[in-house]
Amino acid sequence: MTSLSNKPLFNQFISSLVFFLLVVVILDFVCSSTASVSSVTSPFVHTNNKVKVAEERKEAKTLLKWKTNLHSKSQSFLSSWAGSNPCNWVGINCDKSGSITHLNLSSHSLKGTLHNLSFQSFPNLLSVDLSYNSLFGTIPTNIVHLSKLSVLNLSYNQFTRIIPSEIGQLTSLHTFYLAANHMSGLIPPELGGLTPLRELDLSSNNLIGVIPTSLGNLGNITTLYLYWNQLFGSIPQELGMISSLTGLELSRNNLTSTIPVSLGNISNLTTLYLHANQLSGSIPQELGKLSSLTDLELSRNNFIGTIPASLGNISNLTTLYLHVNQLSGSILQELGMLSSMTDLALYTNSLTRVIPASLGNLSNLITLYPYQNRLSGSIPQELGMLSSLTGLDLSRNSLTNTIPTSLENLTKLTYLYLASNKLSGPLEINNLTQLKSLQLSYNQCTSRLPENVCRGGLLENFTTSDNHFIGSIPKSLKNCTSIFRVWLEGNQLTGNIGDNFGAYPHLDYMELSYNKFSGELSTN
Numbered sequence: 001m002t003s004l005s006n007k008p009l010f011n012q013f014i015s016s017l018v019f020f021l022l023v024v025v026i027l028d029f030v031c032s033s034t035a036s037v038s039s040v041t042s043p044f045v046h047t048n049n050k051v052k053v054a055e056e057r058k059e060a061k062t063l064l065k066w067k068t069n070l071h072s073k074s075q076s077f078l079s080s081w082a083g084s085n086p087c088n089w090v091g092i093n094c095d096k097s098g099s100i101t102h103l104n105l106s107s108h109s110l111k112g113t114l115h116n117l118s119f120q121s122f123p124n125l126l127s128v129d130l131s132y133n134s135l136f137g138t139i140p141t142n143i144v145h146l147s148k149l150s151v152l153n154l155s156y157n158q159f160t161r162i163i164p165s166e167i168g169q170l171t172s173l174h175t176f177y178l179a180a181n182h183m184s185g186l187i188p189p190e191l192g193g194l195t196p197l198r199e200l201d202l203s204s205n206n207l208i209g210v211i212p213t214s215l216g217n218l219g220n221i222t223t224l225y226l227y228w229n230q231l232f233g234s235i236p237q238e239l240g241m242i243s244s245l246t247g248l249e250l251s252r253n254n255l256t257s258t259i260p261v262s263l264g265n266i267s268n269l270t271t272l273y274l275h276a277n278q279l280s281g282s283i284p285q286e287l288g289k290l291s292s293l294t295d296l297e298l299s300r301n302n303f304i305g306t307i308p309a310s311l312g313n314i315s316n317l318t319t320l321y322l323h324v325n326q327l328s329g330s331i332l333q334e335l336g337m338l339s340s341m342t343d344l345a346l347y348t349n350s351l352t353r354v355i356p357a358s359l360g361n362l363s364n365l366i367t368l369y370p371y372q373n374r375l376s377g378s379i380p381q382e383l384g385m386l387s388s389l390t391g392l393d394l395s396r397n398s399l400t401n402t403i404p405t406s407l408e409n410l411t412k413l414t415y416l417y418l419a420s421n422k423l424s425g426p427l428e429i430n431n432l433t434q435l436k437s438l439q440l441s442y443n444q445c446t447s448r449l450p451e452n453v454c455r456g457g458l459l460e461n462f463t464t465s466d467n468h469f470i471g472s473i474p475k476s477l478k479n480c481t482s483i484f485r486v487w488l489e490g491n492q493l494t495g496n497i498g499d500n501f502g503a504y505p506h507l508d509y510m511e512l513s514y515n516k517f518s519g520e521l522s523t524n
Contacts, residue, residue, distance in 0.1 A: 059100050060086040062121040070112035077108050099124040106131045106153070113137035120145035127151035131177065134158060141166045148172055155179040155201065163202070165190045173197055179225065180204040187226070189214045201225040203249065211250070213238045223247040227273060230254060235274075237262040249273040251297065259298075261286045271295040275321060278302060283322075285310045297321040299345065304328070307346075312337045323347045323369065331370060333358045346370040347393070355394075357382040364388055371417065372396040379423075384409040393417040395439065403427050403445075418443065419463065429453065437461040441487065445469055449493070454480035463487040465511065473500035481505060489513045497521045 063086055067078050080090045087094035093102035101124055110133040119125070119142050126148055136158040143152075144166035150173060159181040167176070168190025174197055183205040191200070192214025198221055207229040215224065216238025222245060231253040239248065240262025246269060255277040263272070264286025270293060279301040287296070288310020294317060303325040311320070312334025318341060327349040335344070336358025343366060344359075351373040359368065360382025366389060375397040383392070384406020392410070395417045402425030403418065410416075414434050419441040426447035429435065433456030441463045448471035453459060459480050465487040472495035477483070483504050489511045496519035497512065504510075512521075 057084050058121055060084050062118050063089075063092075066112075066114075066117040069116040070110060074108075074110045074112060077110065078105075095124060101125060102127045102129075104129045105133070108133060110135060114140050119143050122146065123148070125149055129153040130157065131155040132157075136160065138162075139164055139167075143167065144169050146170060150196075151175040153177040154181070157181050159183060161185065163188055163191075163207075167191065168193050170194065171196070174220075175199045177201045178205070183207060185209075187212055187215075187231075191215065192217045195219060197221050199223045202229070204228040206230060208232070210234075211236055211239075211255075215239065216241050218242060220244055225249045226253070228252040232256065234258075235260055235263075235279075239263065240265045242266060243268065245269055246292075247271045250277070252276040254278055256280070258282075259284050259287070263287065264289045266290065268292055270316075273297045275299040275301070280304070282306075283308050283311075283327075287311065288313045290314060291316070293317055294340075295319040299323045299325065301325055306330075307332050307335075309334050311335070314338065316340055318364075319343045321345045323349070325349055327351060330354075331356055331359075331375075335359065336361045338362065340364060342366045342388075344368050344370075346373065348372045350374055352376070354378070355380055355383075355399075359383065360385040362386060367391040369393045370397075375399060377401075379404050379407075379418075381406045383407065386410060387412070389413055390434075391415040395419040395421065397421055399423055401425075408432065414458075426450075430455065432456070433458075435459055439463045440467065441465040443467050449474050449477070452476050454483070458482055460484040460506075461486075464491060466490040469493055471495075478502040484508050486510045486512075488515065491515050493517065 064081060067075055067081050078090065086092050086100055087098055091103060091105040092100055095101050100122055103125065106129045113136060115137060125146050127150060131153045134157065138161045139159055141164045143164065149170050152173060155177040162185035163183055165188040168188055173194050176197065179201045184207065186209040187202065187207055189212040192212055197218050200221060203225045209231065210233035211226065211231055213236045216236060219242065221242055224245060227249045232255065234257035235250060235255055237260035240260060243266065245266050248269060249271065251273040256279065258281035259274065259279060261284045264284060269290050272293060275297045282305035283298060283303055285308045288308060291314065293314050296317060299321040306329030307322065307327060309332055312332060317338050320341065323345040330353040331346060331351055333356040336356060341362045342364050347369045354377035355370065355375055357380040360380060365386050368389060371393040376399065378401040379394060379399055381404045384404060389410050390412050392413060399421040403423050405428045408428045408431050411431050412434055413432050414436045416435065417439045419439040421443055423443040424445055427450050429450045430452045435456060436458050437460060438453065445467040449464065449469055451474045453462065453474055454476040460482055461484060469491040478500060479502055481504060484506050485508055493515040495517060497517045498519040498521065501521055
């Protein structure tokens, strides 16, 4: 009876023992499996670390090799370049893995070439800035290996020869500066394939040929600077398709033909520099659609015809340079609507008729230069409202009648040129205390010289030759120690020279002939 009653307990013990042994076996399997996985993974981690270190050493070795080929003085500016970890060197930035991403050595007084810099050693390089140095030689074609490069700045060096067409394969590039070098040859059409490009500056080189039409494909570009080269041919109308463009500077080349009307479509354009070329034809009315434009410079070309009235619609315009062309017709009243205007240069054209009174509305105007035209009539009284004006040049026209007294309100004026007209009457300048240069020669003035001509003590140049001025020399001129040059010949001035003129420590030239002076000029 006893053995039968204990049988369930025995079976329960056996079951527990079996379960315990099963758990032990499972745990042993899991542990051995984990150990096995660890033993398999560990070699890969170790290998990755080795690759990382090898890449760092390769990049460092490449830079050190380049350093040793620079001029000796340049090497001293890179004294931190030592060892095998370039991430701590001057001008170097790395990513988290230790690979070089930025090479910035701008203004480090480096002299040498790029011939020994193997760009293929830098697979993760994003930015290269070597501007403002004295690097020379050619730009190596192996730069094509920088597939991730977004910024390339080689400006203000002495690089020569052609721009490598391989740069057109750097499809991540969004900034390319190569200004102020000695590059020659053509602009590679391949640059038109750099669709991410936002800024392109090839100015101040010796580039020749035409502007590639492919540049019209740069749909994201904001600034295109090709000025001061030897480019010729016409301005591609395709540039008018670049709606993102804000700055277009093509000045100081040998560009010919007319301005393409398509440029009027670049609605975001703020600066348009086409000056100092050989452009011809009329100025397109379409430029008046450039509502964002602040600076328009078309001077020193061969433009003919009249000034487009549509320019009066460009309300943000601050600078308008149309000088040294062959423009005719009148100065448009519409220009008086450009309330933001600070500089207006219309000189050396064939403009006729009167100076519009509406120019007096340009309250921000600093310089007004319509000289050497065929303007006639009176000087508008309204010009006296230009309270910000520092330079006014109306010389070499056919202006008549008296000089308006309102000019006395121009208290900031430093240069007043009225020479070579047919002006008469007195000149009131009592309040022009900032005046440095006053030119009244070759007019018909019959009054006395302005009594307070040097009231501010700043006058350097004073010319009244070939008029009919009478009377003695103003006392303010006698005490004007700042004077540098004086032309008073060809008038009817009187008085004793020794009494009327003082000591002028900066005097370079004085002409007093053909007057009614007496006495002798003191040498003291």
